[in-house]
Amino acid sequence: MESISIGLLGLGTVGAGVVKIIENHQDKLAHQIGCPVKVKKALVQDLEKDRGLAIEDGILTLDPEDVLADPEIDIVVEVMGGIEATKEHLLEALKNKKHVVTANKDLMAVHGPELLKAASANECDLFYEASVAGGIPILRGLVDGLASDRITKMMGIVNGTTNFILTKMTKEGRTFDDVLKEAQDLGFAEADPTADVGGLDAARKMAIMSTLGFSMNVDLSDVKVKGITDVTAEDIEYAGQFGYTMKLIGYAHRDGEKVEVSVEPALLPNEHPLSSVNDEYNAVYVYGEAVGETMFYGPGAGSLPTATAVVSDMVCTMKNMRLGVTGKSAVNPQFEKKLKEREEISSQYFLRLHVQDEIGVLAKLTSIFSNHGVSFEKILQNPLNGAGYSEIVLVTHKASLDHYEDILMELKDYHAIHSIESSYRVEGGEKG
Amino acid sequence: MESISIGLLGLGTVGAGVVKIIENHQDKLAHQIGCPVKVKKALVQDLEKDRGLAIEDGILTLDPEDVLADPEIDIVVEVMGGIEATKEHLLEALKNKKHVVTANKDLMAVHGPELLKAASANECDLFYEASVAGGIPILRGLVDGLASDRITKMMGIVNGTTNFILTKMTKEGRTFDDVLKEAQDLGFAEADPTADVGGLDAARKMAIMSTLGFSMNVDLSDVKVKGITDVTAEDIEYAGQFGYTMKLIGYAHRDGEKVEVSVEPALLPNEHPLSSVNDEYNAVYVYGEAVGETMFYGPGAGSLPTATAVVSDMVCTMKNMRLGVTGKSAVNPQFEKKLKEREEISSQYFLRLHVQDEIGVLAKLTSIFSNHGVSFEKILQNPLNGAGYSEIVLVTHKASLDHYEDILMELKDYHAIHSIESSYRVEGGEKG
Numbered sequence: 001m002e003s004i005s006i007g008l009l010g011l012g013t014v015g016a017g018v019v020k021i022i023e024n025h026q027d028k029l030a031h032q033i034g035c036p037v038k039v040k041k042a043l044v045q046d047l048e049k050d051r052g053l054a055i056e057d058g059i060l061t062l063d064p065e066d067v068l069a070d071p072e073i074d075i076v077v078e079v080m081g082g083i084e085a086t087k088e089h090l091l092e093a094l095k096n097k098k099h100v101v102t103a104n105k106d107l108m109a110v111h112g113p114e115l116l117k118a119a120s121a122n123e124c125d126l127f128y129e130a131s132v133a134g135g136i137p138i139l140r141g142l143v144d145g146l147a148s149d150r151i152t153k154m155m156g157i158v159n160g161t162t163n164f165i166l167t168k169m170t171k172e173g174r175t176f177d178d179v180l181k182e183a184q185d186l187g188f189a190e191a192d193p194t195a196d197v198g199g200l201d202a203a204r205k206m207a208i209m210s211t212l213g214f215s216m217n218v219d220l221s222d223v224k225v226k227g228i229t230d231v232t233a234e235d236i237e238y239a240g241q242f243g244y245t246m247k248l249i250g251y252a253h254r255d256g257e258k259v260e261v262s263v264e265p266a267l268l269p270n271e272h273p274l275s276s277v278n279d280e281y282n283a284v285y286v287y288g289e290a291v292g293e294t295m296f297y298g299p300g301a302g303s304l305p306t307a308t309a310v311v312s313d314m315v316c317t318m319k320n321m322r323l324g325v326t327g328k329s330a331v332n333p334q335f336e337k338k339l340k341e342r343e344e345i346s347s348q349y350f351l352r353l354h355v356q357d358e359i360g361v362l363a364k365l366t367s368i369f370s371n372h373g374v375s376f377e378k379i380l381q382n383p384l385n386g387a388g389y390s391e392i393v394l395v396t397h398k399a400s401l402d403h404y405e406d407i408l409m410e411l412k413d414y415h416a417i418h419s420i421e422s423s424y425r426v427e428g429g430e431k432g
Numbered sequence: 433m434e435s436i437s438i439g440l441l442g443l444g445t446v447g448a449g450v451v452k453i454i455e456n457h458q459d460k461l462a463h464q465i466g467c468p469v470k471v472k473k474a475l476v477q478d479l480e481k482d483r484g485l486a487i488e489d490g491i492l493t494l495d496p497e498d499v500l501a502d503p504e505i506d507i508v509v510e511v512m513g514g515i516e517a518t519k520e521h522l523l524e525a526l527k528n529k530k531h532v533v534t535a536n537k538d539l540m541a542v543h544g545p546e547l548l549k550a551a552s553a554n555e556c557d558l559f560y561e562a563s564v565a566g567g568i569p570i571l572r573g574l575v576d577g578l579a580s581d582r583i584t585k586m587m588g589i590v591n592g593t594t595n596f597i598l599t600k601m602t603k604e605g606r607t608f609d610d611v612l613k614e615a616q617d618l619g620f621a622e623a624d625p626t627a628d629v630g631g632l633d634a635a636r637k638m639a640i641m642s643t644l645g646f647s648m649n650v651d652l653s654d655v656k657v658k659g660i661t662d663v664t665a666e667d668i669e670y671a672g673q674f675g676y677t678m679k680l681i682g683y684a685h686r687d688g689e690k691v692e693v694s695v696e697p698a699l700l701p702n703e704h705p706l707s708s709v710n711d712e713y714n715a716v717y718v719y720g721e722a723v724g725e726t727m728f729y730g731p732g733a734g735s736l737p738t739a740t741a742v743v744s745d746m747v748c749t750m751k752n753m754r755l756g757v758t759g760k761s762a763v764n765p766q767f768e769k770k771l772k773e774r775e776e777i778s779s780q781y782f783l784r785l786h787v788q789d790e791i792g793v794l795a796k797l798t799s800i801f802s803n804h805g806v807s808f809e810k811i812l813q814n815p816l817n818g819a820g821y822s823e824i825v826l827v828t829h830k831a832s833l834d835h836y837e838d839i840l841m842e843l844k845d846y847h848a849i850h851s852i853e854s855s856y857r858v859e860g861g862e863k864g
Contacts, residue, residue, distance in 0.1 A: 137577025
C-alpha cells in the first residue's frame, strides 16, 4: 500500500480532532503502519463553516456517496451521530468493502450486532472504542486485556456531564438546577441535557460494555435507567455523613448465567476507587474472578480525547489491512442473554423518610423491615424544627429488590410516614 | 488446529495461576480461539512438591529440553524468573519456532530488545504484559489504546510492597522498619526486600514502559533509582500538612526529543489520581498530548492477577497463530534514545532542614535560594523543643535539578544549617 485513505462522515468537534491528530502524528502513524495516512473526503452539512482547520480544496462534500462509493477510500470514520440514516450509510460502506470506525454509542447500543454481522460478512473491520468513555481504552481492556478472565462486575462513571454536576453539588452543597445552569454556561452540558441527566447516554455505554464484558447481546432496552434530576443536596449531605459519595453509576453484574444492568444515582463507600473520580472525568471499575479489581480512568469526552480513540482504532484496522486479516477481530457473543428477575437483584439501600413525631414510629418502622428479613446497617433520626415530624435516614444491609420494594409499599400505607423523600442503591461495599 | 499446547517454564505461584485459569476458563478460551488449550509440559525444580494443583502424570519435568524441544508445544510460558540462563532458554524456544509469553520484568528490562529481535526473526510472538503491573493491561494500553497519541508523561505506582509500606506509614504514623516487618509477616514483602524497597523492581518496570511509551530503547541503567528506606514518619507528616501524599513514583517524562526516567519517593498533591492508590495496589498515570490524563489501576502482583495477564497474552498469540500473522505485533522503536541532562530536569522540591536558632538564618536561607533563581511555594518553621535549633520545611516552585543541587551544596557549607533531614521531588502539580 502506498497510502491509506480515510473518508469522514461528519466534521464536528470529534471529526476535527481526528484531522488534527492525523496531521500532528503523521510520523508516528507512518512508523507503525508503514505508509502515510490521508483524509480524502469529509461529508459535511455546510461547506463554508469555519472549523478552525486548514482543509485542502475538494475534500469537503455534501454528498454521502462521495465517501461511501469512492473506491480509493479504505476506511470510513463515522463521527456524524444519528441512528437510522447513519446505520444505512455504514451498511453501504461495509458492502463496498470499506472498514468502519465509529464513535457513535447511540448507534452501536441499538444496531451494534447487525453492523458487526455485516462487517464480518464483508471481511471488514468495525471498531468503536470511542463510543464508550472517550479517550479511555476500556473496550480493548475488556476484550484483549481481560480476555482470559471471567468478568463478574462492571461499574462505570461514564457520563461526564452528570459527574461534573454531582461533583459540584457534593463539594459546594449546591442544588441540581443551579449547577446544571453553570455546566451549560461552561459548555459541559448541552442546551438540552435530557440524555445526559436522564441517564440514557450512560445506559447506551453500559449496553455496549455489558455485551462485550459478559459476551451476550445486552440491548439498550435491557438497561434499567434512572437519572439524577431528583438528587438533592440533602441526600448528598446525609450520604457524606454516612461515609458515602453519590455518583451516577452504570452497574452491570453477573451472577452465574444471569445479568443485571442499570444506570442510577447510587452511593459508594468513600474508599471505593470510583468515589474519587471527580468533575467531568470518567472511569470504569471492572471486577474479574482472577484479576480482582481494576479501574480505567480518563477523559470521557472532548474533541481530542475521543479522536485519540478513533485514530487508535484506525491504526488497528490499518495493521490488519497490511496483514490481510481484517474482519476477524470481533468475537460473537458466547452466551444467550439471561436477565436477572427482581428477586435475584440484591443491594444495600439508602432511604430518607419524613415521619410523624409519635411514640412507637421507629419500632413500627423496624418491624416492617424485619418482617421482610431486612435489617439496618446505619440509622439516624433528626427532628425537623417546627415541621411536627422527624427525618429518618437509614442504610439497610443487603436485601433483595422485591423485598425492598414490598417494604416501600408498606411504608407508603403506614399513616405515620409523612413522605418517602429519597431512596438509592448503595453499591461497591462488596468487590466481586 | 485441533488444540494448542503450552509448555511452562516454572510452576510457582504465577505458573499455578496460569494452570488454574486455563482449567477454569477453558470454555471462554475455546470460544475465542476456536480450539482447546492444554498444558503439555511444565519445567520444575522438584517433582514432588505440593502445588495445590491436580497435575496429570507426565507433565512435570526437570529437563528444560522437554519443553524447549518438544515439537508439539506451540507456546512457551516463562514464569521461572532469572535473567541469563532464562534468556538462553527463550532464545532456544524462539529458534524452535515457539511463541513466548513471559512475566519476567528483570529479563525484559535487560534483554528485551534482543529477545524481541529474535522473536521477529523467527516470525514468533513475544508478549510480556504480565511483566509490568501484574493484572493491569497497561502495556496494551500504551501500544494499542494510545497508538495514535504522543505520550509525554508516565507516572507509576508499580511496586505493591512499597505502596503497602508507605500507605501504612501514612495512615498509621508508623516507621519504615516497623511496617516492613508487618509486610514480611503478611507475605506482602520478601524475606530479602532489597529489590522492592530499594526501587530496583519499579525501575525495571519503568524501563519497559518507557521503551514502549516513548518508542525508544530505555535501559535499566538509564533509570535513576532511589528507594524508600530513608523515608521517615516526619516527612510523611509534614507532606500531609502541606497537602501532599508520599508515594514511590516511577517517573518518565519526555520534553521534545529528550527523556528522563527515575524511581524515587516523591510527593504528589492529594487531589492527584495516584494519591488515592493505596495498600498493595498499583496504578499507572499516563499523559498524552491528545488524550490528556488517563490512569490504569489494579493489582500489581499476585498469582491469579499476574496469570490473567499471561493467559491474555496467550490468547493474543493464539489468535495470531490462527490468522497466520505471528511475529508482526512488535513495533521497533521509532526514536534514538536521548536522555535529559541535569539542567534539563526540573521539578518542585520538598526540603526539611534543622537550623540553628540564630537571627538572620531565614533571611540567609532565602537569599541562597533566590541567588539561584528559586523561590518558595510553601515554608514552615517549627521550634524543636530543647534541641537549640528549629525545623524548617519548605516546598520550592519549579526549579532545575542543577540549580537545586547547587543550593543543597551551599546549604551544607552554611554553618547555621545543622542538618539536611530530607529532600524529595514534588510531582503531579502539572499535568503534561
